[in-house]
Amino acid sequence: MDQQEICPFATAQRLIQGKWAILIMHYLSEEPLRFNELQRRMPKMTHATLSSQLKQLEAERLVIRTEYMQIPPKVVYSLSAIGKEFQPVLESIKDWGEKYIAFQKQ
Numbered sequence: 001m002d003q004q005e006i007c008p009f010a011t012a013q014r015l016i017q018g019k020w021a022i023l024i025m026h027y028l029s030e031e032p033l034r035f036n037e038l039q040r041r042m043p044k045m046t047h048a049t050l051s052s053q054l055k056q057l058e059a060e061r062l063v064i065r066t067e068y069m070q071i072p073p074k075v076v077y078s079l080s081a082i083g084k085e086f087q088p089v090l091e092s093i094k095d096w097g098e099k100y101i102a103f104q105k106q
Protein backbone atom coordinates (compact mmCIF):
# COMPACT_ATOMS: atom_id res chain seq x y z
CA MET A 1 0.00 0.00 0.00
CA ASP A 2 1.44 3.37 -0.91
CA GLN A 3 1.21 6.47 1.26
CA GLN A 4 -1.64 7.94 -0.79
CA GLU A 5 -3.80 4.86 -0.17
CA ILE A 6 -3.52 5.20 3.61
CA CYS A 7 -3.72 9.00 3.88
CA PRO A 8 -7.27 9.96 4.87
CA PHE A 9 -7.05 13.35 3.14
CA ALA A 10 -5.88 11.81 -0.14
CA THR A 11 -8.59 9.17 0.11
CA ALA A 12 -11.35 11.74 0.68
CA GLN A 13 -10.02 13.95 -2.12
CA ARG A 14 -9.95 11.00 -4.53
CA LEU A 15 -13.54 10.05 -3.67
CA ILE A 16 -14.99 13.52 -4.24
CA GLN A 17 -12.65 14.69 -6.99
CA GLY A 18 -15.30 15.29 -9.65
CA LYS A 19 -16.38 18.88 -10.17
CA TRP A 20 -19.98 17.99 -9.30
CA ALA A 21 -19.48 15.25 -6.68
CA ILE A 22 -20.08 17.45 -3.65
CA LEU A 23 -23.24 18.98 -5.13
CA ILE A 24 -24.59 15.56 -6.10
CA MET A 25 -23.94 14.26 -2.60
CA HIS A 26 -25.54 17.39 -1.12
CA TYR A 27 -28.76 16.91 -3.11
CA LEU A 28 -28.86 13.19 -2.35
CA SER A 29 -28.35 13.93 1.34
CA GLU A 30 -31.67 15.78 1.27
CA GLU A 31 -33.61 12.94 -0.39
CA PRO A 32 -33.27 10.11 -2.89
CA LEU A 33 -33.64 11.44 -6.43
CA ARG A 34 -34.14 10.23 -9.97
CA PHE A 35 -31.60 11.13 -12.65
CA ASN A 36 -33.74 13.88 -14.20
CA GLU A 37 -34.50 15.38 -10.79
CA LEU A 38 -30.78 15.64 -10.10
CA GLN A 39 -30.15 17.16 -13.50
CA ARG A 40 -32.86 19.79 -12.98
CA ARG A 41 -31.11 20.89 -9.79
CA MET A 42 -27.83 21.31 -11.68
CA PRO A 43 -28.85 22.60 -15.12
CA LYS A 44 -25.28 23.49 -16.15
CA MET A 45 -24.21 19.85 -15.91
CA THR A 46 -24.52 17.76 -19.05
CA HIS A 47 -26.32 14.42 -19.14
CA ALA A 48 -23.03 12.62 -19.85
CA THR A 49 -21.23 14.34 -16.98
CA LEU A 50 -23.97 13.51 -14.48
CA SER A 51 -24.05 9.91 -15.67
CA SER A 52 -20.27 9.60 -15.38
CA GLN A 53 -20.16 11.23 -11.95
CA LEU A 54 -22.96 9.01 -10.62
CA LYS A 55 -21.17 5.91 -11.93
CA GLN A 56 -17.99 7.01 -10.16
CA LEU A 57 -19.82 7.64 -6.88
CA GLU A 58 -21.53 4.25 -7.26
CA ALA A 59 -18.20 2.52 -7.90
CA GLU A 60 -16.84 4.09 -4.71
CA ARG A 61 -20.00 2.86 -2.93
CA LEU A 62 -21.02 6.34 -1.81
CA VAL A 63 -24.22 6.29 -3.89
CA ILE A 64 -26.73 3.49 -4.38
CA ARG A 65 -28.61 3.07 -7.65
CA THR A 66 -31.97 1.34 -7.13
CA GLU A 67 -33.91 0.08 -10.15
CA TYR A 68 -37.65 -0.49 -9.90
CA MET A 69 -39.01 -2.96 -12.41
CA GLN A 70 -42.05 -1.12 -13.66
CA ILE A 71 -43.21 0.56 -16.83
CA PRO A 72 -41.72 3.01 -17.46
CA PRO A 73 -38.53 1.90 -15.67
CA LYS A 74 -37.66 3.89 -12.58
CA VAL A 75 -34.16 4.42 -11.17
CA VAL A 76 -33.54 6.25 -7.91
CA TYR A 77 -30.19 7.38 -6.51
CA SER A 78 -29.53 7.70 -2.80
CA LEU A 79 -26.58 7.92 -0.46
CA SER A 80 -25.25 4.66 0.92
CA ALA A 81 -24.64 4.27 4.64
CA ILE A 82 -21.02 5.39 4.22
CA GLY A 83 -22.19 8.19 1.93
CA LYS A 84 -24.53 9.41 4.68
CA GLU A 85 -21.50 9.58 6.98
CA PHE A 86 -20.34 12.44 4.73
CA GLN A 87 -23.32 14.64 5.68
CA PRO A 88 -21.53 16.46 8.54
CA VAL A 89 -18.71 17.27 6.11
CA LEU A 90 -21.27 18.67 3.65
CA GLU A 91 -22.72 20.84 6.42
CA SER A 92 -19.23 22.10 7.32
CA ILE A 93 -18.52 22.91 3.66
CA LYS A 94 -21.83 24.78 3.44
CA ASP A 95 -21.10 26.76 6.63
CA TRP A 96 -17.62 27.65 5.43
CA GLY A 97 -18.98 28.59 1.99
CA GLU A 98 -21.49 30.97 3.58
CA LYS A 99 -18.70 32.58 5.64
CA TYR A 100 -16.51 32.92 2.57
CA ILE A 101 -19.33 34.55 0.57
CA ALA A 102 -19.80 37.07 3.41
CA PHE A 103 -16.03 37.65 3.56
CA GLN A 104 -15.92 38.33 -0.20
CA LYS A 105 -18.61 41.01 0.21
CA GLN A 106 -16.50 42.97 2.72
